[in-house]
Amino acid sequence: MPDQRTVILDTIRRDGAFDVVVVGGGINGIGVLRELALQGLRVLLVERNDFCSGCSAAPSRMIHGGLRYLENGEFGLVQESLHERDALLANAPHMVRPLPTTIPIRTVFSGLMNGAAGFLGLSETPSSRGALAIKAGLALYDWTTRKRRLLPRHNFRGARATFAQWPALDPKLRFSATYYDAWISYPERLGIELLRDTARLAPDSLALNRAEIARVGSTFELNDTTSGERFSVTAKVIVNATGAWLDSAIARLDASETPAAPLVEGTKGSHLILDNEPLYQALGGHMIFFENADGRVCIMFPYLGKVLVGSTDIRVSEAGRVRCEPAETDYILAAARLVFPSIPVHADEVVFTYSGIRPLPKSDHAFTGRISRGHSVHRIAGDIPQFCMIGGKWTTFRAFAEQAADEVLAELGRERLCGTLTLPIGGGLGFSAHPASLAADLAGEFAISDERAAYLVDRYGSGARDIILFCLGRPDDIRLDDRTETTAAEIVYLIRHEFVTCLSDLVLRRTSLAIAGDISMVSIERIADALAAERGWNRQRRDDEVKSLVAELDTYHGVSQEMLDQRTISGAQNESQRQSPDEPDVHQRQLPRCGARSRRVQ
Numbered sequence: 001m002p003d004q005r006t007v008i009l010d011t012i013r014r015d016g017a018f019d020v021v022v023v024g025g026g027i028n029g030i031g032v033l034r035e036l037a038l039q040g041l042r043v044l045l046v047e048r049n050d051f052c053s054g055c056s057a058a059p060s061r062m063i064h065g066g067l068r069y070l071e072n073g074e075f076g077l078v079q080e081s082l083h084e085r086d087a088l089l090a091n092a093p094h095m096v097r098p099l100p101t102t103i104p105i106r107t108v109f110s111g112l113m114n115g116a117a118g119f120l121g122l123s124e125t126p127s128s129r130g131a132l133a134i135k136a137g138l139a140l141y142d143w144t145t146r147k148r149r150l151l152p153r154h155n156f157r158g159a160r161a162t163f164a165q166w167p168a169l170d171p172k173l174r175f176s177a178t179y180y181d182a183w184i185s186y187p188e189r190l191g192i193e194l195l196r197d198t199a200r201l202a203p204d205s206l207a208l209n210r211a212e213i214a215r216v217g218s219t220f221e222l223n224d225t226t227s228g229e230r231f232s233v234t235a236k237v238i239v240n241a242t243g244a245w246l247d248s249a250i251a252r253l254d255a256s257e258t259p260a261a262p263l264v265e266g267t268k269g270s271h272l273i274l275d276n277e278p279l280y281q282a283l284g285g286h287m288i289f290f291e292n293a294d295g296r297v298c299i300m301f302p303y304l305g306k307v308l309v310g311s312t313d314i315r316v317s318e319a320g321r322v323r324c325e326p327a328e329t330d331y332i333l334a335a336a337r338l339v340f341p342s343i344p345v346h347a348d349e350v351v352f353t354y355s356g357i358r359p360l361p362k363s364d365h366a367f368t369g370r371i372s373r374g375h376s377v378h379r380i381a382g383d384i385p386q387f388c389m390i391g392g393k394w395t396t397f398r399a400f401a402e403q404a405a406d407e408v409l410a411e412l413g414r415e416r417l418c419g420t421l422t423l424p425i426g427g428g429l430g431f432s433a434h435p436a437s438l439a440a441d442l443a444g445e446f447a448i449s450d451e452r453a454a455y456l457v458d459r460y461g462s463g464a465r466d467i468i469l470f471c472l473g474r475p476d477d478i479r480l481d482d483r484t485e486t487t488a489a490e491i492v493y494l495i496r497h498e499f500v501t502c503l504s505d506l507v508l509r510r511t512s513l514a515i516a517g518d519i520s521m522v523s524i525e526r527i528a529d530a531l532a533a534e535r536g537w538n539r540q541r542r543d544d545e546v547k548s549l550v551a552e553l554d555t556y557h558g559v560s561q562e563m564l565d566q567r568t569i570s571g572a573q574n575e576s577q578r579q580s581p582d583e584p585d586v587h588q589r590q591l592p593r594c595g596a597r598s599r600r601v602q
């Protein structure tokens, strides 16, 4: 049977006439592909790298109303974001989950005028946020969602109650407040699930990663960069969803009329994943949403058994691939130490770093936190009009896609056939309100371990059943190594169904092996074996893939070859100790069986 990419390319080769070409496969491009495809249009999405590999792989992983935007006076954005947050909690409950968020507070009165000052343009940097300003913001947050309350209201605590719950918090605190937002466990996977939904519901529309497109006369030339093959494609409308790259993409798609000034400007943001058990325990399952010494709001929360801390916000003059620089690591570590001053936090606890460029609307604000996180669509006239998607947040991707799609539909004189506000996403379809009982049912039905069932439900929601059916009875349904529940058979499923073109797609975006600090040299080798077997690669090609992934992890994610080797050794020692507690011989190790290790599940 031809593989997924071959089928997509054959279809384009047979018929390259599309109503709309969407350029850029981040969450906003994927969102608009789904919107337009569901209205009966034939749409092609073209992504230069992998889907959700740009800014969409770099968020703080909050699905949130944006409490902070209140002090910029962006009440409409907060209202829309809360609406979309609640829609995601309902449509993707397997990945978007409630997150109790606690704000440590030092003062009573300060920051009261931040909202007014920001709104009137009187102040750039907000002053420290005190109890009254935070209380007012949280009351507004609660009021906005009063008619569809999915999450509890906020509550305020004095110092004694605060330290009773978080004894390690900074002793100088006077109050704390807890409110509820949400977090997303695997944003890159949600992007893939949206693509799979679109392929199922609107099979005439297509999405292609590792491809480039450029205007040639009255048509477009599509270049499959994995093979170098070129295709001729036509479109009535272009949607430019290239995020931070938007301005440079405009001319490639049609040079006839370009805006006089740039539409987008980028600010870079980085995060660290820390393996620090005392910090993890101190958080008590909450996000701490705190103010750093420079007035910027930072976040820290328990993520996949580790601690996620971020972020920075640094203007960049040009879009490109970015990484967390040493000065940013120092800034984030210093911020983490502010919150729980008695807990030591060391640079060698960083197991993964990531970084991205926020595609923000062009702005003159000196303080980057003041630049709007709102979104807009800018139409560029031409024989093939181009609709540019400017700004946005992960949380609001659906509303932004809906807005852009409505403008495209109006351009083409087409009616909207359906909406997406209540449409379940991927493994959110038919997802149980009680994931633990779904896991128990699957464990019983298929005789798999409770741990494996819980892991699969956590990753794939209701899609866990498909994975189990695929893996059942396969000889390679064996864990990649002691650090993970992911099996080689599961990797084969992902390769066949999830638009995988290379090793880094699997390690960085289809699984959470890298971000959770679980990737080791032995698991890289096993994933490479599976991919090479599926693609029919020779030894050289396979080894080149491994080399290129190891270099990428080192350069962009702070994961060195030494760390990968060390994880292999410690995994082997754990496994052989379990198999033979008296003889910890790493060379006589057998492959770990599924579900053999207990793991924190959030």
Ligand SMILES: Cc1cc2nc3c(=O)[nH]c(=O)nc-3n(C[C@H](O)[C@H](O)[C@H](O)COP(=O)(O)OP(=O)(O)OC[C@H]3O[C@@H](n4cnc5c(N)ncnc54)[C@H](O)[C@@H]3O)c2cc1C
Binding pocket: 023, 024, 025, 026, 027, 028, 029, 046, 047, 048, 049, 050, 051, 052, 053, 054, 055, 056, 057, 058, 059, 060, 061, 062, 063, 064, 211, 212, 213, 241, 242, 243, 244, 245, 249, 252, 267, 268, 269, 270, 311, 312, 355, 356, 357, 358, 359, 391, 392, 393, 394, 395, 396
């Ligand atoms: C540090 C940080 C923290 C954040 N935290 C949050 C958060 O907690 N919650 C939240 O809601 N939002 C958050 N965001 C914002 C959110 O991540 C972004 O708004 C969103 O991901 C932008 O998606 P996008 O699709 O517009 O851009 P991208 O994801 O960057 O997608 C653009 C795509 O276009 C592709 N491309 C570029 N040029 C071309 C070309 N010529 N041809 C083909 N493809 C091309 C790129 O490869 C890229 O994949 C955060 C962002 C950052 C950086």
